[in-house]
Amino acid sequence: MMTAFYIDLFPCCVLFLVLHDLHHNLVLTEKVRRCRNINFLICVVLLSDMAAWFCHGRIFPGSYPILWVANVVYFAISVVVAFQWFVAVHYILYGHDVYLRFRKYFIVASLPLLVYLILLAVHPDWIFRVTAENEYARGDYFFIQTVLGLAYMLASSVLALFHGVQEKVPSWRQEDFVLAGFIVFPLIGGVIQVINKNIILLWPFTVVSMFLFYLNLRQEQIQKDELTKLNNRRWLDESLKRKFEESVEGEAWYLFLIDLNELKTVNDTYGHTEGDVLLREVAQLLQRVFVADNSFVARYGGDEFAVVMNCAEGEALRYREKLFGEIERRNSETKKPYTLSLGIGGVPFEYGKYKDINELLIVADKKMYLHKEESKK
Amino acid sequence: METTLYYFNIYIVPIIITLILLFKTQSGICNFLGRRYFSTALLCVALGIFFLIISWVPGDTNLGLVCVWVASFFALVCTVAACYFWTLYVFCMVAKTEKLRNYSKTMVLLAIPAVLFLILAFTTRWTHLVFYVDSEGNYVRGSLIYAPYILSILYLAGSSLMAWRAAGREILKDQKREYRSLILFLVLPIAGLCIQAIHFEIPATIYCAVLALIAIYFNILNGQASVDSLTGLNNRGQLRRYLQAKCDSGEEDGWALVMLDLDGFKEINDLLGHQVGDGALMEMGHILKLTFQKYSAFLCRYGGDEFVVVVDCEDEAALKVALMELENNIRRFNERPDGNYYLRYSLGQAFFHPGVATQEELLMKADERMYRAKASHKQQIAHTVKEAVK
Numbered sequence: 001m002m003t004a005f006y007i008d009l010f011p012c013c014v015l016f017l018v019l020h021d022l023h024h025n026l027v028l029t030e031k032v033r034r035c036r037n038i039n040f041l042i043c044v045v046l047l048s049d050m051a052a053w054f055c056h057g058r059i060f061p062g063s064y065p066i067l068w069v070a071n072v073v074y075f076a077i078s079v080v081v082a083f084q085w086f087v088a089v090h091y092i093l094y095g096h097d098v099y100l101r102f103r104k105y106f107i108v109a110s111l112p113l114l115v116y117l118i119l120l121a122v123h124p125d126w127i128f129r130v131t132a133e134n135e136y137a138r139g140d141y142f143f144i145q146t147v148l149g150l151a152y153m154l155a156s157s158v159l160a161l162f163h164g165v166q167e168k169v170p171s172w173r174q175e176d177f178v179l180a181g182f183i184v185f186p187l188i189g190g191v192i193q194v195i196n197k198n199i200i201l202l203w204p205f206t207v208v209s210m211f212l213f214y215l216n217l218r219q220e221q222i223q224k225d226e227l228t229k230l231n232n233r234r235w236l237d238e239s240l241k242r243k244f245e246e247s248v249e250g251e252a253w254y255l256f257l258i259d260l261n262e263l264k265t266v267n268d269t270y271g272h273t274e275g276d277v278l279l280r281e282v283a284q285l286l287q288r289v290f291v292a293d294n295s296f297v298a299r300y301g302g303d304e305f306a307v308v309m310n311c312a313e314g315e316a317l318r319y320r321e322k323l324f325g326e327i328e329r330r331n332s333e334t335k336k337p338y339t340l341s342l343g344i345g346g347v348p349f350e351y352g353k354y355k356d357i358n359e360l361l362i363v364a365d366k367k368m369y370l371h372k373e374e375s376k377k
Numbered sequence: 378m379e380t381t382l383y384y385f386n387i388y389i390v391p392i393i394i395t396l397i398l399l400f401k402t403q404s405g406i407c408n409f410l411g412r413r414y415f416s417t418a419l420l421c422v423a424l425g426i427f428f429l430i431i432s433w434v435p436g437d438t439n440l441g442l443v444c445v446w447v448a449s450f451f452a453l454v455c456t457v458a459a460c461y462f463w464t465l466y467v468f469c470m471v472a473k474t475e476k477l478r479n480y481s482k483t484m485v486l487l488a489i490p491a492v493l494f495l496i497l498a499f500t501t502r503w504t505h506l507v508f509y510v511d512s513e514g515n516y517v518r519g520s521l522i523y524a525p526y527i528l529s530i531l532y533l534a535g536s537s538l539m540a541w542r543a544a545g546r547e548i549l550k551d552q553k554r555e556y557r558s559l560i561l562f563l564v565l566p567i568a569g570l571c572i573q574a575i576h577f578e579i580p581a582t583i584y585c586a587v588l589a590l591i592a593i594y595f596n597i598l599n600g601q602a603s604v605d606s607l608t609g610l611n612n613r614g615q616l617r618r619y620l621q622a623k624c625d626s627g628e629e630d631g632w633a634l635v636m637l638d639l640d641g642f643k644e645i646n647d648l649l650g651h652q653v654g655d656g657a658l659m660e661m662g663h664i665l666k667l668t669f670q671k672y673s674a675f676l677c678r679y680g681g682d683e684f685v686v687v688v689d690c691e692d693e694a695a696l697k698v699a700l701m702e703l704e705n706n707i708r709r710f711n712e713r714p715d716g717n718y719y720l721r722y723s724l725g726q727a728f729f730h731p732g733v734a735t736q737e738e739l740l741m742k743a744d745e746r747m748y749r750a751k752a753s754h755k756q757q758i759a760h761t762v763k764e765a766v767k
Contacts, residue, residue, distance in 0.1 A: 002578070003383060003386075003387075006387060006578075006579060006580060007386055007387055009584070010387075010390055010391060010584050010587075010588075011390055013584065013588055014390075014394060014588070014591065017588060017591050017592060017595070021595045025595070025598075025599055027614075196382075198379075198382065198386075199382060199385075199386050200386060201386070201389070204389075204390045205390075207390070208390060208393050208394065208397070211394060211397065212397060215397070215401055218595075218598055219401075222598065222601055233607075234601075301651075301681075302681060304651075358652055361651075361652060362650055362652050365650050365651050365652065366650065
């Protein structure tokens with residue numbers, strides 16, 4: 001059965017590459033740490049599977065215990081992976097305070113896993129058997145493992161879907177749906193494997209899913225501004241450039257440049273930490289205001305932000321008023337010693353009027369300064 | 378049918394992974410140089426593997442016979458095409474342009490072997506030189522069966538050579554690493570080929586080729602994440618990593634850290650607009666690259682208008698020579714007639730002494746000296762924006 005060995009070999013190598021890259025090139029946030037742990041566990045599953053297939057049907061010194069141990073590890077860890085994914089999805093959806101909010105719920109959710117692990121320790125022969133020819137065979141209650149793993153995976157997907165439907169910020173909603181979709185590959189692989197026992201696809205396809213997940217993580221670290229979690233300058237440039245090149249006649253979109261007044265004063269008087277808090281506050285405010293399906297909010301520079309909206313001028317100006325309203329409300333409610341004020345310059349995109357995207361930015365920039373000067377008076 | 382299923386099972390994941398990479402390069406996290414050739418090469422690899430699977434269908438029916446022939450044909454063509462487009466991609470990287478039309482002669486020379494092979498592959502239907510399928514539907518090797526493989530290896534070897542030489546010329550360390558990583562696409566598949574030659578049943582060649590592509594893709598992403606998009610210099614995170622490695626390595630040779638800050642940058646920004654300000658930063662980055670070309674140096678945009686250069690040099694005198702050169706280049710820039718602003722800067726340097734300095738100390742020392750320089754500059758009245766423009 002060396003065939004199965006080779007089939008597992010490639011996904012395993014892919015995971016090694018991913019783990020290596022993750023170790024060297026990603027900032028180790030909580031999300032990345034979870035991704036790393038899951039990848040590591042899948043590596044263990046694949047390696048134990050490979051070891052099991054290597055010993056399957058062969059008799060050499062130590063082949064029996066190796067086959068036995070490899071199977072126990074395989075059956076234990078494969079369900080742990082599903083549970084870890086379940087927890088990770090919670091974390092991604094609800095953020096840091098997830099443990100405080102869900103502690104009891106996690107304990108309940110982990111009970112089936114515990115029962116299964118105890119069962120595996122006490123009665124491994126229920127799940128799998130090793131025959132006299134040193135061959136692996138399924139046990140009578142083999143299905144417990146499949147059902148349990150599937151249940152955790154399905155629960156996480158349903159949760160992500162549910163969360164996504166309620167989400168208001170469109171880009172976040174899409175992220176939730178992608179998260180829910182990670183089950184698709186393992187599910188397809190698993191179903192094919194159940195139909196035809198000779199095709200081994202469940203874990204290789206799980207690795208495909210994890211590979212996609214990892215690429216998305218990397219993309220996130222490239223596209224997002226670390227401090228404010230908005231899109232960063234690079235991604236804004238990239239998107240604007242593409243939008244400009246692909247625009248067609250009659251297409252309406254609107255660009256705002258927004259400058260935060262007095263960031264320097266706040267930095268100098270209250271320290272840089274307070275300045276960071278202010279920046280984050282503005283970022284949240286902008287995301288609350290520009291919630292429409294078609295707005296792209298980015299951090300443009302130190303204290304500047306940019307918003308691109310796919311809509312006509314009139315609607316964009318309504319959003320502008322809404323933003324001013326929000327600022328006023330914030331300033332009247334806040335306990336902070338400084339007030340928030342923004343300089344805003346907006347330009348509608350007109351097809352054929354601008355030579356390149358820089359010209360549009362220059363106009364927006366000028367308008368922003370005019371607005372700033374006005375508000376100073 | 379069982380063999381086909383086996384090959385399907387073995388190769389389906391490499392195909393999907395290649396397609397994912399293709400999708401990701403197309404949807405574009407980042408617009409790297411030569412992207413379209415890279416993605417074409419990816420497509421060829423995916424198609425090649427796909428046809429390889431198909432070529433194992435049983436050839437005992439008429440349809441099967443045709444399938445085996447067509448699939449074998451395309452598998453070979455895709456192999457060569459992948460290597461050809463790979464060479465174009467490497468060429469783009471090395472020439473630093475995507476407009477290959479300017480190199481029409483080289484392009485024609487590069488394409489000749491591929492075209493010749495295409496003709497050979499087409500005519501093999503009658504000449505049976507490369508391969509043929511006998512009446513029982515078995516694939517039989519012809520006398521020239523090694524031609525496509527040798528051709529592919531030659532393409533890869535040629536592109537690796539190009540990348541290797543470019544790496545030797547390059548000053549930015551990251552870029553150097555990126556060039557070197559391109560060689561993986563030669564080394565890994567050949568290693569796989571060797572393994573497969575000894576153990577025929579291990580599908581190592583394709584595994585290794587796809588793994589090499591993944592590694593290279595990661596490296597491309599790295600290049601994107603570590604480079605400041607405006608100036609093309611390294612960003613702050615990279616500097617931190619680089620300094621850490623350099624401090625830890627305990628190198629005996631001297632090196633220095635230079636911190637530069639543009640004077641009156643705010644004036645440019647406020648009076649001429651942010652776009653001109655961005656232009657000034659780009660010019661500064663360009664001048665730094667120009668000046669430190671000859672040295673082993675690490676260039677970085679540290680923050681808004683701050684730059685950091687880490688340069689290997691024997692002693693302070695050598696550093697002085699380099700900084701003089703920088704001064705000259707800046708003066709030449711300021712003397713240009715059509716500009717509407719001047720570049721002025723303050724700098725502070727700190728020399729590394731083994732055992733004494735951590736990266737924070739070095740940065741702090743350079744920063745402190747820079748601020749002292751800045752303070753003395755402030756006493757002289759010098760505007761960065763030309764009077765006429767105001």
